[in-house]
Amino acid sequence: MSNVDVPELERALAQLMEIGLPEHPAADVTAALQVADLLEAKGYAFLLQDMCPRSLGDSMWRAVFSRDGAEFSADHAEAAVAVCAAAVAALKGLCGD
Numbered sequence: 794m795s796n797v798d799v800p801e802l803e804r805a806l807a808q809l810m811e812i813g814l815p816e817h818p819a820a821d822v823t824a825a826l827q828v829a830d831l832l833e834a835k836g837y838a839f840l841l842q843d844m845c846p847r848s849l850g851d852s853m854w855r856a857v858f859s860r861d862g863a864e865f866s867a868d869h870a871e872a873a874v875a876v877c878a879a880a881v882a883a884l885k886g887l888c889g890d
Contacts (some may be wrong), residue, residue: 795799797819797869797874797878798828799819799820799874801818802819802874802877802878802881803819803877805817805881806818806819806828806853806877806880806881806884808870809880809881809884809885810820810828810831810884812831814827814828814831815828818873818876818877819871819874819877819878820873821873822872822873822876823875825872825873825874825876825877826841826876828876828877828880829841829856829858829876829880831859832880832883832884836860837858837859837860837883838858838859838860838864839856839857839858840855840856840857840859841854841855841856841857841872841875842854842855842856842857845884852870852871853868853869854868854869854870854871854875854876855867855868855871855875856872856875856876856878856879856880857879858879858880858882858883860883863886864878865882865886866882867879867882
């Protein structure tokens, strides 16, 4: 998932969320964590994991939302993108897409 269209990801997230989003959640990790808070309020569990914890030069993050035995995850070098992509996957899974 390295070639992510951030504006498209944010549009998809805005369409799937039932309430307002923070500004530019896929570009700002603080805003992305606010999105995670919104999903946790909807009953999802959330985990953000550093996949390269010992590396000073490499970056890879895994965001995971889970609910009712289903798990939705995304990996990306940018933590905010991983969180938003996993949120979109979770919300699409909820809708049955």
